[in-house]
Amino acid sequence: RTLGFITVSLALHAPSQIAAAIKSHAARAGYSVVIATLETGTLEELQRSLNEMRAQKVDGVIINLPLTADAAARLVDDNNDLLCQFLDVPADSDVFHVSFDPRDGSRQSVEYLLHAGHEHFALLAGPEHSVASTMRLACWQDVLNEHGRHACAVLHGNWSSKDAWQQTLSLFRTRRDITALLVANDQMAFGAMSALDELGLRVPQDVSVVGYDDTPDSAYFIPALTTVEQDFNRLGAESVSRMVARLTHSGAGESTLLPTRFIERRSTA
Numbered sequence: 585r586t587l588g589f590i591t592v593s594l595a596l597h598a599p600s601q602i603a604a605a606i607k608s609h610a611a612r613a614g615y616s617v618v619i620a621t622l623e624t625g626t627l628e629e630l631q632r633s634l635n636e637m638r639a640q641k642v643d644g645v646i647i648n649l650p651l652t653a654d655a656a657a658r659l660v661d662d663n664n665d666l667l668c669q670f671l672d673v674p675a676d677s678d679v680f681h682v683s684f685d686p687r688d689g690s691r692q693s694v695e696y697l698l699h700a701g702h703e704h705f706a707l708l709a710g711p712e713h714s715v716a717s718t719m720r721l722a723c724w725q726d727v728l729n730e731h732g733r734h735a736c737a738v739l740h741g742n743w744s745s746k747d748a749w750q751q752t753l754s755l756f757r758t759r760r761d762i763t764a765l766l767v768a769n770d771q772m773a774f775g776a777m778s779a780l781d782e783l784g785l786r787v788p789q790d791v792s793v794v795g796y797d798d799t800p801d802s803a804y805f806i807p808a809l810t811t812v813e814q815d816f817n818r819l820g821a822e823s824v825s826r827m828v829a830r831l832t833h834s835g836a837g838e839s840t841l842l843p844t845r846f847i848e849r850r851s852t853a
């Protein structure tokens with residue numbers, strides 16, 4: 585018995601954590617996992633990958649690529665012989681999905697910074713095509729707006745530390761009024777903290793930085809990163825158990841949203 589897992593680059597922390605969790609929970613359920621990493625993530629490339637999975641006779645496919653609700657629904661229609669579960673579609677999609685609900689974690693981080701007295705916020709989101717990034721950004725902005733505020737700057741990175749380092753360098757070279765930086769993943773937060781250090785800005789005394797993901801290294805950076813936890817091990821467990829429930833017609837094979845939660849460490853004040 586085999587599951588397919590189609591994902592974006594495993595060089596990034598979040599997708600590799602998700603792959604590891606899926607592999608281990610699948611093994612416990614008696615399934616092996618075939619992994620495909622896509623280069624571009626276009627719909628054509630995804631369909632080719634699904635065809636290869638079909639040829640390998642997988643029982644179902646878990647798809648960790650950003651897709652609109654419409655694109656995911658079309659994919660399901662075009663591949664109705666193959667059970668497809670999605671990890672990166674909008675929270676209100678009708679397709680079978682298991683993903684994180686960014687609302688609680690994003691609200692808690694913005695409100696924490698507002699309570700600490702911050703007034704000038706910069707938002708470093710992920711790529712524009714990313715569904716997860718778009719949701720995180722919208723949540724931050726909603727909470728700021730609710731409190732009568734808005735971000736001074738909105739940037740888009742490509743999830744990597746290096747890109748975030750460059751973006752943060754150029755933003756803070758000209759903007760010294762910003763004291764709070766919300767970042768859409770931990771890997772970019774590391775790059776941002778390195779850039780602030782280069783500019784002589786201290787974290788958290790001059791700028792507070794909040795990451796997103798709570799990847800395992802985040803607690804061991806200096807300063808330890810304040811972040812929003814997404815429990816990737818739990819994502820793997822829920823994803824696999826719901827796939828297996830559908831495949832074996834046993835128990836609940838429903839879509840679900842998993843919680844996110846603010847974790848205060850040393851990069852905020």
Ligand code: NPF
Binds near residue numbers: 684814
């Ligand atoms: C990503 C996607 C790629 C690289 C890094 C991150 N990240 O750090 O958050 O974001 C998203 C995924 O796109 C999405 O599928 C979901 O699983 C989420 C936990 O991470």
